[in-house]
Amino acid sequence: MLYGLVDANAFYVSCERSFQPRLEDKPVIVLSNHDGCIVARSDEAKALGIKMSKPLFEYKELIEANNVQVFSSNYALYADMSRRLMSTLTHFVDDVEVYSVDEAFILADGYEGIYPSVRGLGESIRQTVAQWLRIPVSVGFGPTKTLAKVANKLAKKQLELTGVCVLDTQEAIDQALDQFPVGDLWGIGGRYTGMLKGNGVETAAQLRDLPDDWIRQFMTVNGLRLVHELRGTPCKMLELSQPAKKSICAEPGFGTLVPDLETLTDALTSHLSRCCEKLRKQDSLCGAVTVYLKTNKFRKTPGNGLPAKPYYKSITVELPHPTNSTPDLLKYAISGLKAIFAFGYNYQKIGVMLTDLVPFDYRQKGVFVEGPNEKMLQLFTVVDRLNRRYGQDKLRLASQQYNPDWPMKQKYLSPRYTTRWEDILEAK
């Protein structure tokens, strides 16, 4: 078995560069929803010391002094480029698991007749993606998915590998794991890193050599799976058709702080509409809705500089019958919001999560309650279709547009080169 991981380098930045050659060799960053935090950085921006997930304003001076190019997230463009990337990979191998917007696992067995070497396969992929999409990718190969991830990290880090790293011999794997920091492993979060370091485990090789019992005791069965993968036994298989999501959530932050219930309700309506669209897209119904409210826990009170009192509360409302109609769900979500809303706080986030998802046809008539309104279910498939054709939110609930202030702030949005006629490239 040989797994490969193809991962685009600084994908969002690379997409912007693909259509704007002037950005090459310059520091570039891309911001999250509402232009809040930094979600992608070019190497040049990393070299300036710009960190991931930090808010834009922290680097205001640095950005001006170094002429850092700033972009809002152009999801239309990134989604199209992602589609092209994944489709390109299917030209090389049969089995492609789209793992995220910018990375995919592939199964690299059985192509010995076509590609002279595994390295050659990796190089062909790199070269083709560079030519067709004008974005750089790194390719890592290993006998398990976890080792392919390790190989991919090395391919990115070690320049002499020119973007392709193959770990197909025990020596190569041992050598890689000996120096690989345990915290960089796939599935090892900050908490486990601290625990492992406290026990003197610094490298991936040290973790691999720990006894099974110890790992099961302190890191659950998932940790054990990870260690088996490091030893070369595949535990995570390629997921070729993605299972339907078990829960759907949305919690974009506000651009500003929000104190009043009215704006929160509008935001909730919008988030919920988006979630319901996703729900209907995967043909599911949801049986419970969770709403939560958050203040910024690092906020200082402006007058005295003391930390402001934080507030976090969530509530789950179970529905009498599963549904996917927006107004139906909204009724329950709003009553939940009213129950947890507290006056006097400046809220930073309102989140909504849909859980207890069941397939659309898996419906049961209740004994004491009526089922979901069939007409409503049908109505919203039509609404979705219209919105897909005429643009997002062309048809929406009235409360969704109450406050024109709050929808996505995208001050630095680049043209949608591949999805809008008015935005396509222009030849000089």
Add this chain to the structure above:
Amino acid sequence: MIEPEDRIAAQDVFRALVQRKYAIPFLMDYVQAGFPSPAENYIERVLSLDDLCIYHPEATYFIRVGSDSMIGDRIDRGDFLLWDAYYCSPEVTHGKIVVVQLGEDFAVKRINYVDSNQLILESSNPKYLPIYVNKGDKFKVCGRVTFAFQKLI
């Protein structure tokens, strides 16, 4: 299994992509033993411009023409072009109309390779002088122009 001897170049191996699904008419009727329906032989699917124009969906992009420099090739300002990044090597682009990255801009020109150190980008409007590109210049061939679209109404 593919034989190692007649090795096909990797970039020429394509997998059939199920991008588009066509409804195939199914006649829910008994086949007549006598004279068959004369229309039966004429069932076809609807024509699609994508089928005609897009050879490599992953590598094909649109570009709008911003000048009259290619007017001699009947490509005018405001026209839409399709270009395919699959074709960018000198062998398949020599003498052809290409999209290039020249400095910080994209341009549409006819390309002529002089030798390994120099190439010329020619416009087809006599108003514009040819552009000489030398080794080391910031320059890249992005792909070949495959189709031009012009509005006639």
